[in-house]
Amino acid sequence: MATLHSAPRFTQIEGLAGTLGSALGEHLVSAHEEHGELLLTVQRASVEDALRILRDDHGYQQLMEIAGVDYPSRAERFEVVYMLLSLTKNSRIMVKCTASEDTPVPTVTTLWPNAGWLEREVFDMYGVLFDGNTDLRRILTDYGFEGHPFRKDFPLTGYVELRYSEDEKRVVYEPVELAQDLRQFDFMSPWEGADYVLPGDEKATTSPVDEPKTTESPKQTGAGKKTDDKAAEKVSAGAPAEEDGGKDAEPPKPTEDRPARAKRQGKTTDTAKATEPKAKKAPAKKKPAAKKAATKKPAAKKAPAKRKAPAKKKDAE
Template identity: 45%
Template sequence: MTTKLETLEAAVRNALGDDLQSLAVAFGEITIVVKASNYLSAMRVLRDHADTRFEELIDLCGVDYSTYGDGAWDGARFAAVSHLLSIEHNWRLRVRVFAPDDEMPMLASLTDIWASANWYEREAFDFFGILFEGHNDLRRILTDYGFIGHPFRKDFPVSGYVEMRYDAEQKRVIYQPVTIDPREITPRVIREEHYGIK
């Protein structure tokens, strides 16, 4: 007797064929990887194929793998990870696609396939700097318009590049270089000589 997970795995393999780069099963979930060049067509197939029927994109987020696995990661730096839901078949799927260029990460936009991709892609652009080709309104969504950089990148400084404050003389908010001195806080642990011994 085949399980629901095995049925989903067979359906995904059947629907995507050679567009499927890899498939992994862990913790009762399936994660697939598709190439950036096949991303748009693969996602359209996952939505429309009778075996899969993923009607909903329930999440899309950016990921920076630059220090993944204690810096042992050997692959593309940026990826978009999508979570799909099939109401018809009552199953979920995670899809990962890596941007081929680390300097200017660019992927196809899913907004023509799922309208819900709009704000998710804007968030991935805002926080990670991943560009989505074909997105008709790719602009910052959570950081300020004057914000410099992408705060979820692993190489972004914790204190940022600029700080803002209200200037009473100019009667407006102004930006200035960060005035916080970087420091490392080391916790000091003090225990009695015979701590925990009865």
């Protein structure tokens, strides 16, 4: 048996902007459809009244999420977005308002108790204040954390780290200890070149070739005069390479131009004959086997052996 539900299967947003816009009245700033959902912008001071109307009069019973958005270039840089769900209409809408660092947003904990946790998250990540929230404190970062991580101007790399000290029983900030130097990336074109000196390049500012090393006194040259006099002597005097080095030796003549060459000793034959392939002998013809005699002599038959005569029985005594 099929079960019937009062909520439609698909969300109906045709004409929803006009219906909710007229219901909100002066609380509404603008209304438009985006990504298949209705987005309503309301006044910051009357956000609690606008959400109460949507909950009580139009069936948006559940507050699903409260999110923050940061636009640093705007005068009121933050947007607080409320995401509502209607179970009876199968409809989702978004309601948002703007705020700055010093202008608090009215709390909606009077409408939905779960808004306390959601507002604490937006305060922790963005720094938005909610007027009327009695427990507005950090929920994701640790106690003593400085700054708000989801702001667009929050530094991605810091020079201090946060940890809990067992000795002091509190959260302390300490300088970051890195295994290598912290580098800043400017993402400029490699063809333009960087306008800073990379670590290690400062050693190559002056080339060692441009500053030749000179000796100002004889003491800097080595061991002294005796060593200089001895260095003039040729250590390789008398060596074969030294004796033959001054003569221009003629290159040896090719082997083909030496007809009176002595014969090689040993069993090695002449090179020309030794390299020639040996002639293969023709295989010898097989002689035909002699024909056997057609007639064979019959083998002599053996005479049958004579039977022995049976032994006579001795006469009875």
